[in-house]
Amino acid sequence: MSTVLSRDSQVRVMEDTVTQAEKHFGQLCSLLAAYTRKTARLRDKADQLVRQLVDFANTEHPEMRATLRSLAEDLARVQDYRQAEVERLERKVIDPLKLYGAQIKQTRAEIKKCKRVRNNEIKQLERLEKLRQKSPSDRPTLSQAETSVQRASVDANRTTHQLEETIDTFQKQKLKDLQKIFSDFVTIEMVFHAKAVEVYSSTFQTLERYDLERDLEDFRAKMQGVYGRYNARPLTNTTASPAVPWSLAQSAQSTIRSQRKEAVSEEDSAEEEEGPVEDFQGTGAPSITRVGG
């Protein structure tokens, strides 16, 4: 029975090879699909960030606006590369792994067939054994049973041999595909990361070139336009309104002048900005403040 036993372990090793492949390819497939999905989620989030940066850019002055827009464009380009990464992972990594389902099913069917043929051999051997013990002298029946054993044995050998070839081809293809799939995975990732480095290097330079002072000048100019204080010029669309409230200009101003004396008289009181209360009091009664201080 050692051939039968040997064939038994043989089939078991084959089954094991296919089962391991099925298990690991299946797990790899679902993990790599999940990895790809997470990459797609990251791309989505970065796309939101791009839109947010464009919105933000539109509320800023030209310098920062251009910088933020450029940053948004670069970030969008990286997401385009990430999208290409996702598509390539699906096509060159996940799809080939999925195909293994069919391939494994087919190999499993061949193993099953081999087991069936092998079981028939055992059955024929057992039948012959029984006949030999029951009717050892019945040559025609024994001879027929021996022929059946022979046929079953040849059948089993042939099927096992075919299976060996199938498993050999399966294993060879599996190893080749593993190498190919992971080489593709690594290449896809590498290309994406290299593109990202390229884009971000240029983004970094854009950010370095950002002119803060120019932007601040724009901001201050806008504020001055609204304040109207640096050159005491009236607000746009306000027809020749004086820089002081009309009530003060009419009567209160004289009162103020009479109280603030020469310290105030040199400047436009309503637009006064260098004269806080302390200064005002100090000008009015310097000795008191100093004594009290």
Next chain:
Amino acid sequence: MSTVLSRDSQVRVMEDTVTQAEKHFGQLCSLLAAYTRKTARLRDKADQLVRQLVDFANTEHPEMRATLRSLAEDLARVQDYRQAEVERLERKVIDPLKLYGAQIKQTRAEIKKCKRVRNNEIKQLERLEKLRQKSPSDRPTLSQAETSVQRASVDANRTTHQLEETIDTFQKQKLKDLQKIFSDFVTIEMVFHAKAVEVYSSTFQTLERYDLERDLEDFRAKMQGVYGRYNARPLTNTTASPAVPWSLAQSAQSTIRSQRKEAVSEEDSAEEEEGPVEDFQGTGAPSITRVGG
């Protein structure tokens, strides 16, 4: 009232500056935090893939085992860099953006204070106006009211001036921080991607070096060890069992030989692998097969 009006639009522009900053920094903060979380999810998934690859490696022959382990190690290294990316994004991008909450709150409080002081000025002006119309000759009361207006006006100017400085500082800091935060973001991303390129380049070479033939030889040797068919050597741990089943070796073998004649007699029938049923039948009755064919 033009100064009051001007101050009004001034405060509105300031409020707008702070509101825009609050809105956009808030959105950027939550989006970048989400981006970082998605990156962390991708890292987690890749970590699972690493464990899966190690498991898989352990079921493979030495060549593929070493290749898969090396791939797993490299993938793990990329995740270490991704982890560093996540930590740096949190520390240098998200935390500074979060700090804006406090900064904006403080600036808002100053704007509120400014508005309160400004409202007091308007109240004093209105009071003076009423007094002027009610009792235009009551000089002491009018004078006192004028002084109150003057004080309120100086107060408002001072506060507005302080606010201008605060907003200027706020804007300057905001622009500086934007440049800094995004430069840091881009640098962190760039460093991560560059490291990934570095690691994957080496991984790619490892995969290229993989020796499929050597691995297949190991697989075939294992299969041979189990088959015991290439040299008809007995299975390990099977003490001198013949390569044919004991029953066949005892009696059936002679029967087989008598039936299969010379075609079979030259080989060990039970370990026969080059003689499928067709060949066997063909040897027995070549003409019938050929005529039938």
